[in-house]
Amino acid sequence: xxxxxxxxxxxxxxxxxxxxxxxxxxxxxxxxxxxxxxxxxxxxxxxxxxxxxxxxxxxxxxxxxxxxxxxxxxxxxxxxxxxxxxxxxxxxxxxxxxxxxxxxxxxxxxxxxxxxxxxxxxxxxxxxxxxxxxxxxxxxxxxxxxxxxxxxxxxxxxxxxxxxxxxxxxxxxxxxxxxxxxxxxxxxxxxxxxxxxxxxxxxxxxxxxxxxxxxxxxxxxxxxxxxxxxxxxxxxxxxxxxxxxxxxxxxxxxxxxxxxxxxxxxxxxxxxxxxxxxxxxxxxx
Ligand code: PPS
Numbered sequence: 097x098x099x100x101x102x103x104x105x106x107x108x109x110x111x112x113x114x115x116x117x118x119x120x121x122x123x124x125x126x127x128x129x130x131x132x133x134x135x136x137x138x139x140x141x142x143x144x145x146x147x148x149x150x151x152x153x154x155x156x157x158x159x160x161x162x163x164x165x166x167x168x169x170x171x172x173x174x175x176x177x178x179x180x181x182x183x184x185x186x187x188x189x190x191x192x193x194x195x196x197x198x199x200x201x202x203x204x205x206x207x208x209x210x211x212x213x214x215x216x217x218x219x220x221x222x223x224x225x226x227x228x229x230x231x232x233x234x235x236x237x238x239x240x241x242x243x244x245x246x247x248x249x250x251x252x253x254x255x256x257x258x259x260x261x262x263x264x265x266x267x268x269x270x271x272x273x274x275x276x277x278x279x280x281x282x283x284x285x286x287x288x289x290x291x292x293x294x295x296x297x298x299x300x301x302x303x304x305x306x307x308x309x310x311x312x313x314x315x316x317x318x319x320x321x322x323x324x325x326x327x328x329x330x331x332x333x334x335x336x337x338x339x340x341x342x343x344x345x346x347x348x349x350x351x352x353x354x355x356x357x358x359x360x361x362x363x364x365x366x367x368x369x370x371x372x373x374x375x376x377x378x379x380x381x
Pocket of ligand 1: 136137138139140141142143144220223224225227313314315316318341342343344345346349
């Protein structure tokens with residue numbers, strides 16, 4: 097442990113619930129064909145997607161999302177608590193991860209596990225991360241957005257470089273068991289994005305089930321749901337007594353926080369690092 101992170105294979109991980117020993121053991125986790133894996137870089141809207149998946153599996157019935165903490169419904173394979181839950185779980189499992197592809201359990205590449213990779217404008221991820229880490233206790237806390245901007249560009253933030261993470265997981269696009277979903281499409285037309293996810297999972301919802309799903313996964317309802325908004329972790333992982341995962345829930349908030357110079361620098365770096373990927377993969381301005 098050093099520098100406000102647990103380092104493993106050159107990647108910074110959060111301090112709480114992560115150890116190098118566990119991260120090494122996690123690499124032998126065995127995925128089953130019937131599992132559904134959500135993968136994302138932190139602050140991409142992961143918990144929103146988990147809530148949607150839970151409501152697809154409960155056919156819009158909110159009982160599950162209102163009674164079980166979100167991190168137990170779709171545990172993170174890379175943290176010790178999540179792993180404990182997952183290893184004893186029978187039947188199809190919802191599983192979550194932020195781990196970069198090169199450190200991920202290799203069993204994923206041999207299984208038919210359905211993988212959803214969630215992307216979001218990295219500028220919004222940066223801003224969302226900054227405002228969350230300054231109220232949290234489990235990753236290195238930045239002193240200013242300017243400082244966090246530099247760390248983010250260097251990849252010295254939890255789970256490493258967004259650019260490497262995205263390039264790595266995007267290499268699986270086009271495979272039958274892989275779906276790419278963006279925060280922006282979820283925001284723009286949640287219903288259509290949910291139907292796309294249902295189709296990928298081979299699930300159907302009756303109109304009233306879909307309508308209930310849309311209500312219970314909305315920002316306002318999730319913000320009030322203590323099983324999903326992380327307020328249960330206040331005093332432990334979240335220091336601020338008013339702190340919540342649910343901050344603004346919008347696209348484009350970076351425009352309220354980046355200076356013109358930062359916006360230009362980010363554009364330049366994005367172009368350099370992502371030049372060989374088709375621009376249509378990234379549906380944001
Ligand atoms: S984490 O801690 O990495 O798992 O965070 P993650 O869940 O990936 O991302 C948190 C951001 O997602 C927003 N969010 C939502 N937006 C819209 N609708 C819904 N229902 C929703 N649920 C979560 C949350 O507000 C964080 O984004 P910001 O920009 O900070 O508001």
